[in-house]
Amino acid sequence: MTILDVESVQAFVAIADFQSFTRAAEALGTTQGAISVKLKRLEDRIGQRLIERTPRSVRLSAQGALFLDGARDFLAAHERAVAGLTDCRRRFTLGIAAHVAGPEVPTLLARLNVHDPGLTIEVRLDNSRTLLDAFDRGELDAAIIRREDDRRDGEILGPEHFAWFATPHFEHRQGEPVRLAALAPSCGVRDIATRALDARSIPWTEVFLGGSSSMVTAAVSAGLAIGAFSCRLAPPGTVEVGQRFGLPELPSSEIVLHSTLTDAKSRGALRTLAAAFREHRVTAG
Template sequence: MTAPPLDLDGVLTFVRVADLGSFTRAAEALATSQAAISLRLKRLEDRLGTRLLDRTPRHVAVTRQGAQFLPAARRLLEAHDSALAEVAGTVPARLSLGISDHVAGPDLPALLRRLGLDGAGLVTEVRIVASRDLATAFDVPGEGGYDAVILRTEAASGHDGTVLAEERLGWFAAPDFPAPHAGEPLRLAGLAGPCNVRGAATRVLDTAGLPWTEVFVGGGVLAVGAAVTAGLAVAALAPSTAPPGAMEVGARLGLPELPRTWIVLRARRLDGRAAQALRALAAAYRNPGGR
């Protein structure tokens, strides 16, 4: 007797939970309930005869068997999407997405790949832009505008968007970055042009009466992170965008506390593949501070 085929909803649910590490985030990404997520996973595990996930109230981890199944599950979903696109013969949907440079972070390429935003049926245009410019551009509809923007702001309300996460900025430097001598200005790295994070950093330093000098201006957070890693300067960054190996040095250098910030999603009404992709990406950015 031929074994029954796998349920694609169950396979998709498993992939989303594995990628997002959370039943709550997976439910948000798939626009369903946690109860439905649990039921789909149980049916898939019963069908495969093995446990794919270990879950506790605070932790979700892929089992050894789940890790073995995950690549095949991704290929199955990709083949399914490709088959539907071939039969339909329709023009792929488009998603024009703007992400703040101080939100994207070094993990953005892996995040986009993991969440299947490169799958069949969707063309995704992603532009990395300063938060201030994104907020202005989103308010101008029409050709060439954004379908959605994810930006960082110092205000938790008043932005007509959905808060995804809350993060306090920190002072990041290489582990061996030396403390300035008495009266010596703090060496800073920051983004070029108007930048809310740079403005917050210089504002708190000026308020505290601490001298500073800008020694490196980068065209993006990755460039600023490179200057930090090279030991050239200190930079105000969100922990999620700090380069690997950098350390929070505010306490060691006696620097003032930086403000809290919020990651905010603003989106137009979307449907179909574009809406699915945006829900998945938004869920990945969520943390307990989001709402």
Template sequence: MDQPRILDIDTVQAFMLVADLGSFTRAAEVLDTSQATISLKLKRLETRLGHRLLERTPRHVSLTAQGERFLPAARNLLDAHERALSGLQPAPPSRLTLGISDHVAGPELPLLLARLNAYDPSLVVEVRIASSREVVARYGHGELDAAIARRGDDNADGEILFREPFRWFASPSFQYRPEEPLKLAALAAPCGFRALAIDALDEAGLPWREAFVGGGVLALGAAVSAGLAVAALAQRVAPAGAVDVGERFGLPLLAPQDIVLMARPGRREAREVVKVLAAAFRSAAGR
């Protein structure tokens, strides 16, 4: 007689996290377990279902056609399980107020939010994007549940998500003559990374002048794209079409910056969301 095909909730959750985060390693981080344990759970799930759900390579994880079909059912199963645990009533929506430095918030942000929503569709995410200094200050004043910022800013001490390289970017049409001051686009003072970039130019003995002062990284990108000036930016947030001109113009190397996640201890549900946030950000940023 055939054994009943009963699905284990923890195993289904592991599958959903691997699918959403695109990584066994990131799923293991969220579940506080090892990559080997996640792999074993997924093999057992595939055996139970009789289908291969994931394609694995050393650098990439993707869903098979059967995995794509199973994922919505997996989400429904986990949602029903949570409703059963909460007494057949949907749990009240949770809220996460998140601050992200505009030097860090790159084109991965929509994917990051999608992964948070996939993990907890009832989650209300309030995102505030500002300078690292402002994000850290708001976190320190208790206005944010979590913050992602550059470690070098005041009191930005937390879990290191990854190390971000910074480069000098300009439009391909931008012209620079070494005998003339470098036209620089930077954020308005006080900005920690503005100071680092200016200090690097001064230490290298390279004259510069402000050609554009922006209120955010989006404005800096616009100035770069318009060919107005050179800006020090993370490659992830550099505008499309901009090129790294550091070596060509003989500009000083910029030190990579640690990007950290600061989060307050709270309810178990909030801690789980923060774990997913950290894993999703590393995954989305390709780290």
């Protein structure tokens, strides 16, 4: 019978998540050499090469890809067993920007729960600036937001591209103000859109100002206005209309993860969160 040790499997999953021995070592609070030793121990024990490493890339082998889900289940079972020894539940407060939260959110929360069944997850949705201020005040353990212009810190989770969307039969006459639906004036995506219009001297008017992203989505889907959305979060049934109406191209941004947590348990949760977000984007793409 092949007996697996937890640390070796943790090392393998971290390498798979980050596609980097260095970043995996940082996440697990150890050295690159130690990570390599643990991976070799695991590969020797199961008699399969799990990771293919070249000077330019680190990726799963065919056997590693087959083993990954089982490895995650193995670690989850270990976490549940350890969590069962204590009634102490920890709280994790996560902020997610309204213009970032999408279909991957259930995946993120499910992965966090599997990683740490003793974790109470509290999610707060708001605009990026409000969440960043809350994070700086220590009210959030972590925040996934659109990068703000004045901040260069945070772990990049992926690019974010924006465009103009409306229903296929929406009409806009040249020379008339662009009819916009947007979130409150503090919304960063609204700022991106209105600055782009102002830079081209294109008149605009807000015909719908929503209190939530779902309300703005509903207004655009109903054909009331044009909206600026992340390309991955465009309302169902809408189409990109920037070129059709001569609207300016919207600049791209980045989605970043902010956190100052340093203990091993929390770092593991953050690594799980980041990996789940990236994996969902790759699958969706």
